[in-house]
Amino acid sequence: MPTLHTVNKSPYERSSLESCLDHVAEGDSVLMFEDAVVGARRGGKFIATLKAERPSCALYVLGPDLAARGIKPADIAEGISVVDYGGFVDLAVANARVCAWL
Amino acid sequence: MSEQANRKKFLYVNRRAPYGTIYALESLEVVLIGAAFEQDVSLAFIDDGVYQLVAGQDTAGVGMKNFSKTYRALGDYEVRKLYVERESLAERGLTVEDLMPITYEDEDDDYAEKPSIHLTDRSEMARLIAEQDVILSF
Numbered sequence: 001m002p003t004l005h006t007v008n009k010s011p012y013e014r015s016s017l018e019s020c021l022d023h024v025a026e027g028d029s030v031l032m033f034e035d036a037v038v039g040a041r042r043g044g045k046f047i048a049t050l051k052a053e054r055p056s057c058a059l060y061v062l063g064p065d066l067a068a069r070g071i072k073p074a075d076i077a078e079g080i081s082v083v084d085y086g087g088f089v090d091l092a093v094a095n096a097r098v099c100a101w102l
Numbered sequence: 103m104s105e106q107a108n109r110k111k112f113l114y115v116n117r118r119a120p121y122g123t124i125y126a127l128e129s130l131e132v133v134l135i136g137a138a139f140e141q142d143v144s145l146a147f148i149d150d151g152v153y154q155l156v157a158g159q160d161t162a163g164v165g166m167k168n169f170s171k172t173y174r175a176l177g178d179y180e181v182r183k184l185y186v187e188r189e190s191l192a193e194r195g196l197t198v199e200d201l202m203p204i205t206y207e208d209e210d211d212d213y214a215e216k217p218s219i220h221l222t223d224r225s226e227m228a229r230l231i232a233e234q235d236v237i238l239s240f
Contacts, residue, residue, distance in 0.1 A: 003232060019117065100237070101117075102239050
């Protein structure tokens with residue numbers, strides 16, 4: 001059964017996102033929320049790192065946190081899905097465990 | 103339900119150095135609580151978390167409680183699986199020789215002293231995460 005990994009710190013400030021991606025298994029999901037959403041913006045330096053995980057992992061970003069930071073859904077790199085709070089809950093339910101990368 | 107059925111696999115993920123924040127100390131407190139409920143407890147030390155186990159911590163100069171000795175007592179609480187990520191040590195210029203010796207007495211083997219620290223590759227760490235019931239991150 002897969003794991004939902006959550007990341008809530010900006011990859012520009014902390015290594016949480018990179019550590020998370022170093023420990024994902026095939027079929028896992030990664031959700032970026034709070035300050036981590038800045039890592040999902042098109043043209044950012046972490047998109048390549050995220051892309052490398054795309055075949056094995058599903059990537060998500062939390063919409064309300066994007067909106068709060070003025071990042072539009074159209075600014076998100078392709079391959080990353082925007083979810084709302086209900087979608088966050090659905091992901092938590094669909095996975096066997098949640099691993100938070102603080 | 104039997105006690106066995108109530109026993110879950112708990113993994114405590116430690117990714118921060120001690121003393122700069124309260125995370126490491128809080129993690130230890132929660133680990134001891136989990137152990138009191140007879141759960142199957144494992145600890146992972148990843149990234150700066152490996153510094154929690156470094157030998158020779160001396161907090162006299164910073165005026166904080168040195169809680170590093172508590173890790174050596176974990177064996178008495180049946181917390182005997184401390185997984186330290188090999189790559190995290192190497193990236194920081196550390197080796198397993200820099201860590202405190204942490205052991206437990208195996209009551210099933212004439213109380214032989216056995217190491218609690220398991221040096222773990224990153225890929226093995228990912229597998230460890232994938233086999234847990236509950237993950238608590240600090």
